[in-house]
Amino acid sequence: MPDLKTVRAQKGPVTYLLRTFVIVYLFALVIWPVSELVKLTFAPTEPGEAGGLGAFLDRLQDPAMTYAFGLTVTCAFWAVLINLVFGLGISLLLVRYEFPGRRLLSVLVDLPMSVSPVVVGLALVLAYSSGSGWFGESLEGLGIFIIGSTPGMIMATAFVSLPLVIREIIPVLEEIGTDAEVAAHSLGANAWQTFRRITLPSIKWAIAYGVVLSLARSLGEFGAVKIVSPGAQFRGETATLLIQRQYTNYAESSAYAAAFVLVLAAILALVVVTFIRRPEDRT
Template sequence: MVEVSTPVRWALRLAAVAYVFFLVAWPVALVVRQTFSNGLDNLIEAFQDPHVVNALELTLMVAFWAVVINTLFGVTISILLVRYEFPGKRLLSALIDVPLSVSPVVVGLALLLVYNGRDGWFGPTLEANGLQVIFDTPGMIMATCFVALPLVIREVVPTLTEVGDDQEQAARSLGANARQTFWRITLPSIKWAVIYGVVLSLARSLGEFGAVKIVSGNVTGRTQTATLMVEAKYQNFQQGTAYATSFLLILVSIACLVVVAVLRPKHP
């Protein structure tokens, strides 16, 4: 291990703190400052605007279902990747990282081409059976699920690998079935990884913009989420409401992180 002198260590620490400050802390602080530049007027105005309230409710609903879906499939895929060997395993692992490398706008366009009701691959058939995907809630949930998919998996897979399967094998040897083994052995050992994945997935889902804008149609009062509302209000010279809506989104994400940090048990 290479020894680093004290001045170099302090210089590296200062550089890291400055990087985080100018990239994250300062911009977020400016949003908070602008939100409360007129006291609580901006927040009151935002909550009195029915379109803003509708956008916040829609955002929470889409994020909730996206997190639920990604958690269920994320844990399942994680167990599949760690505990089993099958053809195409490496390909599946690589595909999971696609949402991290592909622009959300491209994701939205791809969903539009597949599920568009006029000339999409599946859209006309689905709409003929009473299910509209594009320009409606299902498409928004699908787009949000796609962009947040890797977050749960990439938290759970390393933990599953680290804990191994010795306890699971012991439980099975004592007569436990798959369901009992999962609920009593596997899930307790990965619960904090799942919780962190859920928090990251929630934060990502709340802030999604590009993919949702493509598939939602951005219809005010119907398919306009909070992030789309921020853009609309800012462009319409209603910056106070835009800052207030942004602050509410930031507040939810930070609150989730704080709750997890407080509840997580402290190891000696």
């Protein structure tokens, strides 16, 4: 019986047809639009303008764009840090412990992937706004403002990107099992020593993989952030919100430049993920 590699190596009309279909599909959906974005990013804004890399760098020096990317990086950093801590804890809880409601928690973890980010932002407003929110007035009495401020934007970003960390760690935890951890406990290691010396080294690449994907998702978040953010220039405007404002205000060159930076960040994330994958996962 031929193995899988032999079957894959066989070529025929169906194989070439599928390859052609995939190439055409990717070209129409990804390659062509992105190439148009790249072309317009370095194109001159007005007739007679030089364009090129110099014009692109000049657009990035706009104070509004500098502020937007600074806020985007801030929100993404804290969202990824939150997802790392809670994602690791939730993963260990789901894999290593049995408790009532375990399956429900597993379903809730995937909720951000199936619900529109706009709905996520609206839910945060309903829960934390000062007018109708359940906790908004109490928190504002303590001097903590969520909606319309950076903490709310961080919460929205963390919410939509949380599953990316958890769903990378859980399969690895299930794969490595508990034999090494049980052996460590039998030799006198406490829970922290077992986690630091046994569990963490075994899942470190899954953590790195999830963190990179979560970072890429956080940098490009739009819907949830738009709902909870003031969305004004120099006041709660992230890179994605700036792209929308610039494009709708017919400042396309700045919008293209900001979008190109986000595309570069996404490509870099994919490259990093490719290199940190285990060799058996690359095939």
